[in-house]
Ligand code: SF4
């Protein structure tokens with residue numbers, strides 16, 4: 001069995017989990033123009049942009065000989081719920097008769113256990129629990145380091161340093177297979193982090209930007225113009241509304257022990273979107289409020305083309321922006337993204353945020 | 364000897380090279396159609412300036428527009444700035460009270476909202492031609508009327524004609540229909556001006572609160588018919604800045620001046636002699652991976668001095684290495 005998954009964010013964690021369970025894993029290629037072209041070509045025209053890119057990724061994975069793909073499902077009224085099935089049918093029509101295992105929230109998916117059993121293979125339940133626990137810690141660590149990287153990158157003395165450091169950190173964690181390895185990777189990564197030389201910038205001149213929006217376009221740099229890096233290059237610290245560990249917290253773990261960040265976003269977004277409308281619209285609006293509460297200076301809202309939930313959040317954002325006095329720039333992400341005109345708007349937006357902050361500093 | 368600051372605005376349709384004197388007055392203005400040859404246009408503009416004012420010292424240069432990066436490396440700009448910020452800077456310099464800027468150029472259009480001289484919101488249209496100068500050019504050509512006369516003719520209209528259509532194609536077919544009904548050319552042109560302004564405000568300014576005082580700039584601001592249509596649509600007087608056609612370039616020059624005066628450093632302007640160096644932009648498709656990036660590489664005197672478009676950064680890295688080896 002050759003197993004693969006959609007490409008989103010720091011993929012080494014998905015690989016890790018599946019490998020620990022003894023599967024032969026094929027990492028799909030990072031989405032490129034070809035991936036997108038393939039996806040656009042074989043997807044229904046009305047499908048949202050993430051659907052198309054993931055379609056392309058699946059096709060490329062199939063070309064590499066994959067026979068099983070594991071993915072997460074969608075929930076709520078957003079069309080994502082049907083997507084697994086449509087992906088499977090399209091792949092079949094292309095001659096790739098593969099297994100597509102969609103893991104939904106455990107409490108809502110009647111077949112969850114069956115699917116997990118399939119992935120469990122010949123491992124004992126104890127081994128499975130161990131593997132899951134380990135991977136969970138791994139994601140948490142990696143996410144913590146990633147956040148640090150994009151806090152430092154805007155101030156690096158030598159361009160490219162932080163990016164290199166981030167690659168080495170991922171390589172360190174890639175080597176870890178047990179708790180001791182994880183600790184070692186953590187220590188080394190801390191050293192790597194310390195080796196990044198940064199300019200000292202007075203607190204009042206620091207610009208912090210939050211990225212909110214639908215999870216796929218927020219998390220996958222290859223399709224969002226490398227938004228985090230781009231903003232860092234313009235001198236801003238960046239944080240996203242979504243990280244993998246938080247997604248797991250919210251969707252896969254029962255929320256008995258602590259409230260997930262997502263749950264907090266939904267709470268803060270209540271006055272604007274009171275009920276689940278699918279996708280991540282509630283989180284998007286709540287995250288804006290939260291970033292403002294934490295003194296961020298501006299928000300980039302990423303909206304996949306043809307995404308209904310984010311279309312709704314987009315229509316509410318001007319009000320949030322006004323009531324909470326925080327500038328927001330919405331960018332629609334599709335196969336055209338990355339052209340000069342999007343860049344012009346981002347640059348102008350950062351100028352706006354900077355000047356606003358400077359005028360407040362003076363006053 | 365007096366000092367000047369240069370501003371260069373390279374758009375997809377036209378290139379402007381301007382010089383501002385010490386009192387922020389426009390000393391020199393060169394306009395050319397870019398016609399896919401931005402480097403040539405910049406060169407000619409700068410050479411013209413130099414031969415006209417050989418004694419003036421260039422104390423700083425700023426570039427803007429979609430070709431700002433290319434122009435920036437070519438001349439050694441002190442400031443490379445996006446056109447939204449550049450326009451806003453220029454307008455607030457001459458009219459600090461302005462709260463809303465309408466800018467309509469040949470290929471795109473924008474609305475910029477300001478408060479206390481600071482940009483608070485903006486919108487830009489680059490996809491729909493119905494709200495840009497090229498739409499007018501096209502219609503003028505179709506009706507065989509010189510575009511310079513377009514505005515005046517609109518003012519002579521006696522009857523109100525409503526040209527429908529949110530986009531170029533519909534507007535055009537509706538116009539042809541109205542012509543067949545027997546409306547005069549003047550009426551039709553006037554209706555067209557109003558349709559353009561209506562489309563522009565509805566599309567670009569959608570959902571935005573447009574507050575006076577208003578300024579209207581960009582090449583299309585030369586058209587008195589459009590000016591009148593604006594005042595009619597928003598029911599308010601509209602300020603036309605005296606250098607309305609080159610505000611982007613002026614903004615770039617002002618920003619260069621601010622930067623130099625603040626840092627007290629010397630300009631990075633390469634000088635006019637450097638124009639003799641041959642700048643060659645070349646684009647090629649990288650086949651390093653299936654991204655197939657369209658990479659643009661600019662060489663000066665055979666050496667690569669700038670690279671864009673490589674998504675992974677390999678080509679930029681290669682350039683850096685070869686440059687550091689050369690030193
Ligand atoms: S949230 Fe939007 S982009 Fe994501 S699956 Fe739903 S419709 Fe598509």
Ligand code: SF4
Pocket residue numbers: 649650651652653654655656658672673674675676677678
């Ligand atoms: S420039 Fe980099 S990302 Fe683009 S095609 Fe070449 S190798 Fe791929």
